Amino acid sequence: MAAGRPNFLQYLAYSYGLRRLPDxxxxxxxxxxxxxxAVRRFMxxxxxxPLLVLAPFWLLPASLYVHIEMxxxxxxxxxxxxLALNKVWRRHRLAQHGLxxxxxxxxxxxxxxxxxEEYVRRYGPRPEEAKRYSNSNPFF
Known part of the structure; x- marks a missing residue:
């Protein structure tokens, strides 16, 4: 495979976190x-x-209302x-690939x-102790 895009099986394994792609x-x-x-693709x-897990419930004999409720x-x-964990998951996947x-x-x-830039122009640069708040990573 060329360095461009993964093939279908590589992409499937990569997408669900089963495999790492080559460097x-x-x-x-x-x-x-x-x-x-990236967020849209992830979602x-x-x-x-969840669709695959919930699909068998639609095979049970029940009304549409009950299927929807289930x-x-x-x-x-x-x-x-x-959606809540998408950034955490994408960070993990980047780290997993050495990025x-x-x-x-x-x-x-x-x-x-x-x-x-507008903030710095109006109020000056942020203090040095504020640097640790510039990272949105919840773990560091």
């Missing part, structure tokens, strides 16, 4: 986990497993948990750069 694909991994649309991928709350909960986990915030920093 030759690190730039692709960085774009996938921290580039434009689409994480929407599939599955929709669990599915919504699973999606909300996925800097702070790359996850690169797009946010680019968007907020103008606001930070």
């Amino acid at each position: 030759s694909m690190q730039s692709w991994v960085a774009r996938d986990l921290a580039g434009k649309g 689409f991928l994480m929407a599939i497993p 599955t929709v709350p669990i599915y919504i909960w699973a999606l909300l948990i996925s 800097d986990p702070n790359v996850v915030d690169a797009i946010r920093r680019e968007k907020d750069a103008k606001m930070h």
